[in-house]
Amino acid sequence: MRPMLAPRILFIGLGGLCLLATWLSLALGPVSLPLLDTLRAGLHLAGLPLSGQGLEQAEMILGQIRLPRTLLGLAVGAVLALAGVAMQGLFRNPLADPGLVGVSSGAALGAAVAIVCGSALGGLPSFLEPYLLSACAFLGGLAVTALVYRLGRKDGQTSVAVMLLAGVALTALASSAVGLFTYLADDATLRTLTFWNLGSLNGASYQRLWPLLLIALGVALWLPRRAQALNALLLGESEARHLGIEVERLKRELVLCTALGVGAAVAAAGLIGFVGLVVPHLVRQVAGPDHRVLLPASLLAGASLVLFADLIARMALAPAELPIGIVTAFLGAPFFLYLLVRGRP
Amino acid sequence: MLRVDNLQVVRGRETVLSGVSLALQAGEVLGVLGPNGAGKSTLLGALCGELTAAEGDVFLHERPLAQWSGPERARRLAVLPQVSTLGFAFRVEDVVGMGRLPHGSGLVRDAEIITAALQAADAAHLRDRSYLALSGGERQRVHLARVLAQLWPGDGGVTLLLDEPTSALDPLHQHTTLQAVRDFADRGAAVLVILHDLNLAARYCDRILLLQNGRPYALDTPQRVLQPEGVKAVFGLDVLVQPHPERGHPLIIAR
Numbered sequence: 001m002r003p004m005l006a007p008r009i010l011f012i013g014l015g016g017l018c019l020l021a022t023w024l025s026l027a028l029g030p031v032s033l034p035l036l037d038t039l040r041a042g043l044h045l046a047g048l049p050l051s052g053q054g055l056e057q058a059e060m061i062l063g064q065i066r067l068p069r070t071l072l073g074l075a076v077g078a079v080l081a082l083a084g085v086a087m088q089g090l091f092r093n094p095l096a097d098p099g100l101v102g103v104s105s106g107a108a109l110g111a112a113v114a115i116v117c118g119s120a121l122g123g124l125p126s127f128l129e130p131y132l133l134s135a136c137a138f139l140g141g142l143a144v145t146a147l148v149y150r151l152g153r154k155d156g157q158t159s160v161a162v163m164l165l166a167g168v169a170l171t172a173l174a175s176s177a178v179g180l181f182t183y184l185a186d187d188a189t190l191r192t193l194t195f196w197n198l199g200s201l202n203g204a205s206y207q208r209l210w211p212l213l214l215i216a217l218g219v220a221l222w223l224p225r226r227a228q229a230l231n232a233l234l235l236g237e238s239e240a241r242h243l244g245i246e247v248e249r250l251k252r253e254l255v256l257c258t259a260l261g262v263g264a265a266v267a268a269a270g271l272i273g274f275v276g277l278v279v280p281h282l283v284r285q286v287a288g289p290d291h292r293v294l295l296p297a298s299l300l301a302g303a304s305l306v307l308f309a310d311l312i313a314r315m316a317l318a319p320a321e322l323p324i325g326i327v328t329a330f331l332g333a334p335f336f337l338y339l340l341v342r343g344r345p
Numbered sequence: 346m347l348r349v350d351n352l353q354v355v356r357g358r359e360t361v362l363s364g365v366s367l368a369l370q371a372g373e374v375l376g377v378l379g380p381n382g383a384g385k386s387t388l389l390g391a392l393c394g395e396l397t398a399a400e401g402d403v404f405l406h407e408r409p410l411a412q413w414s415g416p417e418r419a420r421r422l423a424v425l426p427q428v429s430t431l432g433f434a435f436r437v438e439d440v441v442g443m444g445r446l447p448h449g450s451g452l453v454r455d456a457e458i459i460t461a462a463l464q465a466a467d468a469a470h471l472r473d474r475s476y477l478a479l480s481g482g483e484r485q486r487v488h489l490a491r492v493l494a495q496l497w498p499g500d501g502g503v504t505l506l507l508d509e510p511t512s513a514l515d516p517l518h519q520h521t522t523l524q525a526v527r528d529f530a531d532r533g534a535a536v537l538v539i540l541h542d543l544n545l546a547a548r549y550c551d552r553i554l555l556l557q558n559g560r561p562y563a564l565d566t567p568q569r570v571l572q573p574e575g576v577k578a579v580f581g582l583d584v585l586v587q588p589h590p591e592r593g594h595p596l597i598i599a600r
Contacts, residue, residue: 228443242424244415244420
């Protein structure tokens with residue numbers, strides 16, 4: 001079989017990549033800061049006893065703009081990749097995507113409702129608007145996922161096949177509802193809606209960041225505890241049961257982690273496609289399918305990928321900014337096609 | 346070790362299995378034979394709790410199966426299904442290692458057991474291969490090694506249920522596999538194995554349960570069960586039965 005990277009080397013490599021992405025993400029932008037200044041300002045901000053002389057501007061840019069944006073990118077990437085691993089494990093299919101359980105389309109619907117209704121009501125107080133949008137997106141994602149899960153359940157058993165089909169149907173339903181809102185929206189609202197659907201890390205602020213950070217932390221701590229159970233689940237549901245895994249509980253946890261994680265990510269940054277699909281797949285190619293390695297490695301790879309995609313989004317048409325969803329899809333879709341053409345390993 | 350009285354399984358309105366009573370003893374290999382659709386896999390499903398019995402509780406060590414916690418049960422009862430669908434490129438060693446999941450016996454002990462189980466299933470040379478690169482028969486042996494590892498070494502009151510473990514195997518490995526199962530039972534495990542080959546069953550089983558249309562036709566030693574009348578009645582097959590020239594167990598020859 002193809003040689004696989006030893007986990008230690010993989011983690012060192014991905015950890016380094018993630019640090020590099022973070023550093024660049026803090027340094028580069030409309031006002032590019034020298035890399036060393038970025039490092040010094042960052043360490044000074046972190047409370048290290050360094051001289052902060054001459055770094056006031058750098059520290060302000062870092063603290064107010066770049067740091068929240070970078071943290072948002074890290075959390076979104078990590079949580080999307082982890083949710084991708086969870087869904088590929090749940091559906092026992094390496095081509096599964098977190099969107100399959102309806103969380104993304106539900107969040108999009110929630111956001112559309114918030115944007116269009118908000119504007120129809122003559123505009124909400126401006127300080128409230130972003131929170132309302134995030135909250136509606138998060139709740140929309142949770143609601144649709146809960147419905148998909150509910151539809152998949154019968155006699156105390158959850159059928160992932162039924163969940164998959166219910167997810168497809170509800171995604172179509174939610175998309176047409178979003179379409180209806182789009183049709184009803186006026187031009188300004190339409191623009192907001194469109195940009196939201198393409199995703200962006202722009203406008204990150206600490207206030208909107210902390211719910212996502214908490215959820216990302218929770219998911220990142222919880223899922224690796226279930227790595228062995230996820231491995232067993234890949235054998236089949238009854239095989240996992242015979243190995244002593246409480247399969248129904250595991251499925252519930254996977255769906256919950258995905259709904260909370262992706263819901264929070266989408267609520268904070270809009271729809272960012274292909275990360276959840278491509279990252280676990282890519283990591284599996286180099287590290288193998290063992291979830292004990294796959295989960296933490298995907299976390300690092302997802303966080304790095306989103307930061308690099310955001311750098312491209314910021315730099316490609318500077319000073320204008322591309323929606324990050326476009327960048328990830330541009331990177332992700334050809335890669336996905338390549339995987340399809342190449343066939344499963 | 347595993348016991349059921351008057352088991353009945355209902356699917357929809359149809360009774361697919363009824364009247365089965367058996368007690369699986371330590372150290373014995375019990376073969377289950379019968380034509381397609383006779384209820385063999387249904388019986389196995391009910392015995393491992395995968396299917397709910399309409400009547401007749403299953404007892405593992407005199408305690409109802411449903412009352413065991415997952416890992417506790419998995420340390421005493423392992424099941425090899427007919428087909429396994431694993432679509433990910435795990436190494437063979439890792440697949441077998443999953444059998445150690447309910448134990449927490451430590452990496453060193455687990456590695457020893459994985460080696461022993463792979464050897465028993467004649468799959469030691471596959472250890473570092475990718476599961477997806479294996480043939481059907483090799484995969485079947487790897488899964489056998491996995492369930493053997495789950496109960497290794499086979500003493501201490503463990504029960505193993507096997508659904509057609511030889512269906513994809515070449516003639517040599519049909520024998521090596523059943524010999525490994527036989528050895529496992531000789532160390533004290535109770536084994537129930539669904540088979541299609543009457544001669545394999547005659548050679549390796551202590552008792553045979555013959556199923557017909559979801560009902561037990563006979564449950565006794567191979568010598569008593571595998572008679573021309575019974576085989577004709579259950580399988581509709583005309584056979585001669587003669588003792589094996591070297592081993593003495595019944596040899597079933599189609600006429």
